[in-house]
Amino acid sequence: MQSSPPPPAPSAHIGKLLREWRGMRxxxxxxLALEANVSARHLSYVETGKSQPSRDMxxxxxxxxxxxxxxxxxxLIAAGYAPTYRETSLDTETMAPVRRALEFILEHQNPYPAFVMNRYWDVQMxxxxxxxxxxxxxDGGPKHSNILRQVFDPDDMRPLVANWEEVAGDLIRHLHDEIAASPSDARLRELLDEVLSYPDVPAGWRAREPSMSPLPLLTTIFRAGDLELHFFSTLTTFGTTRDVTLDELRIESMFPVDDTTASxxxxxxxxxxxxxx
Known part of the structure; x- marks a missing residue:
């Protein structure tokens, strides 16, 4: 008879995560101890791996x-506990009401562009x-289904973005901020390494510049032959949720900057x- 896998073991790794998050915040x-209403000594022991925190802590x-x-x-996993929040695929029956809501938002944005993406900039809808x-x-549309790859790959949408350095630089700042906000997410770091490996990406973009926050309003200019379109974007997220997928979904709606683009x-x-x- 096959035995069940053992429960996750407490690890000093939680201390590393806490230190990273404290530094970021x-x-x-x-x-941190005062705001969380825990003993500073106990928190110190948790960070050094000498003590295991309770789930409530x-x-x-x-x-x-x-x-x-x-x-x-x-x-929670690093502390030896099972995770609390589920991650439900967007294409499941459980997510049908969410998909209908997203479809309504996207349809309402026509004739202007809109799309749904996840935390890795993968286009979902x-x-x-x-x-x-x-x-x-x-011709044929984008090569990639990932926004960052579309913008950075010279064989994709990059040549059509007239203000590429401004747009790509803003995306890189967002990506650096996402990595700083999720230090344990290796996939985000891999995505950063990938987009930085494309040709003619400024070397200075490899390091995060905390003083250079993303622009409050960025205009993206597409140009193909005689066609030129100017858009600014808004991002919409779901409110309080207990599902990882919903927590990470972003709806980007693109609006025309001028009457010519709208027409x-x-x-x-x-x-x-x-x-x-």
Missing amino acids: RLSQLD VTRLADVLDMPLRERNAL TNSALLSIFRVLK RCRAIAANARKATN
Whole structure:
């Protein structure tokens, strides 16, 4: 008879995670202990691996550190506990109401582009406007289904982004911030290494510049032949949730900066409808 796998063992790794998070939030050990209502001595022992925190203590520490759900699960596992928050695939029956809500938001954004992406910038859903506009800009549409790869790969959408250095630089700042906010996520670091390996990426982008925060409003300019489109974007996220997938979903809606872009978007949408009738 096959035995069940042993429960996760307590590890000093939780101490490393806590120190990383304290550093990112600029909290001293005493500050964190006071805000979480735990003994400073006990917290010190947890960080050095001499003591195992209770599940309740881990939860309180995560609350004070304002950790995303994925990172809360990682902290619980490092402390020897089962994760609290589930991660449900967007294509499951459980997520059907969420998909309907997302479809409604995307459809409402037409004739202007909108899409849903996860924490790794993988596109999960799009509206018809985005597909139509990207096909007009690039024959066959984007090569990648990942926004960062689309922007950084010279064989994808990169040559069509007229203000590429501004747009790509802003994305890199966001990616550095995501990595700082999720220090245990190796996949984010791998994604950063990948996009930095594309040709002609400024060497200075390899290091995070804390003083250089992402721009409050960024205009993306697409240019293909005589066609030029100017957009700014807004990001929408779900409110309080107990599912990792929902916690990490972002809806990007692109709005025309000027009347010319708005008119051209409407024309592209009309032509796409005619082509399908």
